[in-house]
Amino acid sequence: MTTLMPPKRQRKIGRWILFGSMMVVAVIMLYPFWIMIITSLKSESQFLSGGGFSWLSWSTLTSVIPIGQEVLSSTIVCSSSILIILCVGLPAGFAFSKLRFRMSTVVFLVIVSAMMVPLQAILMPEFVNVTKLGLTGGYFGAILVYAALGTPFSVFLFSTYFRGVPDELIEAGIVDGLGYFGVTWRLIVPIAVPAIATVTVLQFIQIWDDLLVGLLFIQNTSERPITVGLAVLSAGRTTSIPALMAGSIVSAVPAMVVYLGFQRYLVKGLTMGIDR
């Protein structure tokens, strides 16, 4: 059949099939957003009966879920952890690539291999240590755990990134009397902006979306991050599902905005090390 068609027409049909399959995939990938939106626009009784439309779950959202407090907690935990990850990871990455000391390669490999350790594997001792230090009362415990978990990757990314920096640049800075802190702050940090962006975006999404650390290392229910708040409410099985979906949308928006705005940094971070 196809052999009888002129090649131009055949190609056109091929294009339409291609476009059609891409639309199908798009529908599947947009499904979560669609279900969140339509479910949030129903009252609980409308949700159970199937039909209808209501703003109720949105107008009563703050009384069902302490959404403002939770977003604030997420923001505090996220930004503090990322700040530590950057302040610790950037100098270390610089040191391991340009200021090598005795055994630095071994130390570097040990730190990088810590990337492979999932938190669950060390969950019990970690929890007991952080609790004994009295850090589960506020945000500090969670912030430090997130910072420690994010550091190996950021050290790896920064050191790979700085490998391309010419030694002459650093030497020139030292000769000019900047000192190593001056060189780092004035010469290295400005070069590192794309790497800083990559670490920030990846860690933001990771920490904003995480459940386990926030669930266990923040004991005060009034200091819960939004992802934890949603998960705990859902596990309780008593909260209205439309309200949960409205809360989910609120939690998803910041991560989506960051994601769409900085897509290329994310891709860069993910494929780090293999697409040189």
Added chain:
Amino acid sequence: MTLKRRRQLAGVVFALPAIALVVGFIGIPIGQAIYYSFTQWNGLTSTWIGTSTWTQAFHNTNLWTALRNNGLLLLSVPFALAIPLCIAVLLHQRVAGWRIFRSIYFLPTAISWVVLGLVAERFFAYQGTLNSIIHALGFSHVSTNMLGYESEALIALGITFVFTMIGTNTMLFLTGLATLDPSLEEAARIDGAGRWRIFRSITLPHLRRFIQLAFVMTVIALFSALFSLIFVMTGGGPGYATTTMEFLIYETGFNQGDFGTAALYGLILFVITGIVGVVQLRLIGSNE
């Protein structure tokens, strides 16, 4: 002090905070986990009981159930690779509007697996989308409730897992395809090779490293990132039907208060991910 000495000193000072953080929060707990796995431990007091925690653990059916569940979930990995590969190839044809499609496909990657789990729960629920689809197809007498049955809940979890991995893996493969030299495909086409032949002989070998990376990342996610999905979708149940290793650790430690056994389970998980990591290093090594 010589310039070299000063540079080395600066290096040590710069690296120290990162070393301290990683040793304090990752290194030391690994050592503690080994110690506590030989003790009876409730978080406050621990008594050394030697290897009996280990023998008890290996006689515990929950451990084997969790390992079996992880093993069964590994069956979803081929799907978590093949589907994104197809999507990446579709996107790579660059039909009109492909950039918009790319953004749409990656969008679910930004949202929490907690939220995706909530949505998946709605999808599989008795009054959920899956049953609506089945009824719309004309099977009005058929109704599923996959999350409610021991035999089906794990399948639902696996399907959700595949969905959550699509964005990341597609992104990886698309990056790989972008590094492919188009003139190679052109040359093959001129030589009379068909689409499938070009895909098999040129595209697929080129993507080898990317597929390996995606494989390792998917397997690691399978062992260490399902917690959120399980927590909101099933709570590990019905029974222990969807309890994986990582969830068993949480369950044993925080619901049963048996910290020693949970620490031991953590070590088992550590060994498993360690093996995957070593395999990854060997794969990377064999490529260079």
